[in-house]
Amino acid sequence: MNLLVKNVIIADPQSSFNKQECDVRVVDGQIQNIGKLTANQDETVFKADGAFLTPGFFDLNCVAGDPGFETKEDIQTLTNAAKAGGFTGLALLPQANPVVQSKSQVEYIINKAKNNLVDVLPVGAISQNREAKELAELFDMQQAGAVAFSDGDRALQDDGFMSRALQYAKGFDALLMVYPENKSIAGKSQINESKNSVLLGMKGLPALAEEMHIARDLFLATYNETKIHISNISTAGSVALIRKAKKDGVQVSCDVTAHHLVFTEELLVDFDSNYKVKPPLRSKADIKALIAGLKDGTVDAITSQHRPEEIEFKNVEFEIAHYGIIALQTVLPLLLRAGLDASLIAEKLSINPRKLLNLAVPVIAEGEKANFTVINPTEKWLYNAKTNFSKSANSPLLGTELTGKVVLIYNNNQFKES
Numbered sequence: 001m002n003l004l005v006k007n008v009i010i011a012d013p014q015s016s017f018n019k020q021e022c023d024v025r026v027v028d029g030q031i032q033n034i035g036k037l038t039a040n041q042d043e044t045v046f047k048a049d050g051a052f053l054t055p056g057f058f059d060l061n062c063v064a065g066d067p068g069f070e071t072k073e074d075i076q077t078l079t080n081a082a083k084a085g086g087f088t089g090l091a092l093l094p095q096a097n098p099v100v101q102s103k104s105q106v107e108y109i110i111n112k113a114k115n116n117l118v119d120v121l122p123v124g125a126i127s128q129n130r131e132a133k134e135l136a137e138l139f140d141m142q143q144a145g146a147v148a149f150s151d152g153d154r155a156l157q158d159d160g161f162m163s164r165a166l167q168y169a170k171g172f173d174a175l176l177m178v179y180p181e182n183k184s185i186a187g188k189s190q191i192n193e194s195k196n197s198v199l200l201g202m203k204g205l206p207a208l209a210e211e212m213h214i215a216r217d218l219f220l221a222t223y224n225e226t227k228i229h230i231s232n233i234s235t236a237g238s239v240a241l242i243r244k245a246k247k248d249g250v251q252v253s254c255d256v257t258a259h260h261l262v263f264t265e266e267l268l269v270d271f272d273s274n275y276k277v278k279p280p281l282r283s284k285a286d287i288k289a290l291i292a293g294l295k296d297g298t299v300d301a302i303t304s305q306h307r308p309e310e311i312e313f314k315n316v317e318f319e320i321a322h323y324g325i326i327a328l329q330t331v332l333p334l335l336l337r338a339g340l341d342a343s344l345i346a347e348k349l350s351i352n353p354r355k356l357l358n359l360a361v362p363v364i365a366e367g368e369k370a371n372f373t374v375i376n377p378t379e380k381w382l383y384n385a386k387t388n389f390s391k392s393a394n395s396p397l398l399g400t401e402l403t404g405k406v407v408l409i410y411n412n413n414q415f416k417e418s
Contacts, residue, residue, distance in 0.1 A: 008048035011342035029413030043220035054346035055362035056088030061303035073308040080389040085328040086406035096151040101125040127170040170226040207235040210308025227251035234279040236289030255301040272320035274396040308392035333402035374408035
């Protein structure tokens, strides 16, 4: 499918055209020319008018309901939301029913999502049924197409099991993406431990629960001389631990969610369960440290942490509400609100996530496969029931005007304007 994108600013640190305003011609799925170009009769022309073109966004951490919970989200609605949010690739976590923990289940996801503009890549479970008792079929799943392994939002509590999982994964260079939470310290607490939790009369979840778990995983990765990825860090202490570990040569990477760069615990004053996420929203000081970690390279990637939920699990008392928000469509506006520029967004949302998974990284250059996202950082749009493409509606941003819109995406010889 032939396309000419006119007057777009390239935002790709890998490209020789980075920060230049150019026209980009795509022919049959490949970038043919970049420069000042005249439109041909047989191509669609998209006037970008100074918008930014980045390599296609890739999400390391999202959930659908397929198989088993399709009332929350299916592959089709997931990819529709991804397109609207600028994502041309997704790493799909295994928390479905049944859990994605075998070769056949990995193949099911791949087959269900084939021929889509959005690449949907399965992440297999580390343990059987995500119970951290027996290892799942990691090698078989990798051979079938699993790009990494995770037990999702269930932290691996048993030290010995975690060590054995790292040893096993090392044998075939697999990446374990682990959620950090020491359950014996976290207990049943659901919001950040602070003056705010006292004010609200709710048991607080201390930063210590996250940081102790990260410290343990860093020790185990060092001992086993293997790599590890920490998902969804949320505290200043976590940033400091990982920064030091990287300086010490530990093979560690990490990510942060877009909403943890903007939302703070003060938003919970009205007990809006749409702000109930895991890890919990933290303080302004934590946000400052997370953004600093992104800028200095400590934090490798940004994720959506897309978690669709039916209304009956969110429109209830805060303490019994499920965790999570739908987030694929709101990542860009939140990152712009956090003050990130287009080049940093491209690095943390397009380039690094693929590098972590050893995937081909799109480059905005002549002769390369066309896989890109065009964003207008100043365009305002209303996020409501009409513009929400997820099956679920658990977002605190629904009904609000957002700034920063994805206006075009291209991948797999398909494109979509919005």
